[in-house]
Amino acid sequence: MTSWADIQKLASDLQRVQLSQSSKKLSEVNCIEVLQKLIASQQIDVVYTRDGHTYVTKKHLETEVRNFYFH
Known part of the structure; x- marks a missing residue:
């Protein structure tokens, strides 16, 4: 099983x-495919936006809420 630290390293x-400026960049379609596989295998937990087409991680959502209310 992949650890959260492994996923963070890969994301970094x-x-x-x-x-x-490398030719090794992933296309947008490839990035979406990687994210969909991580979501499907429950390696990352996301919250979908109201339109259902975009999503954020729970950690990002918590940060956004904290920044909205406390800054």
Whole structure:
């Protein structure tokens, strides 16, 4: 089973590559496919927005709520 630390490391590596000017970048379609597989295998837990087409992680949602109410 993949640990949360493994997923965070992969996400960090992916972000670094995506921000580079490299030919190794993933297309948007590939990124969506990776996310869908992580969601389907319950490796990440997301909250869908009202339109049902986009989502955020619970941690991101908690951060957004905290920032809205306390800043």
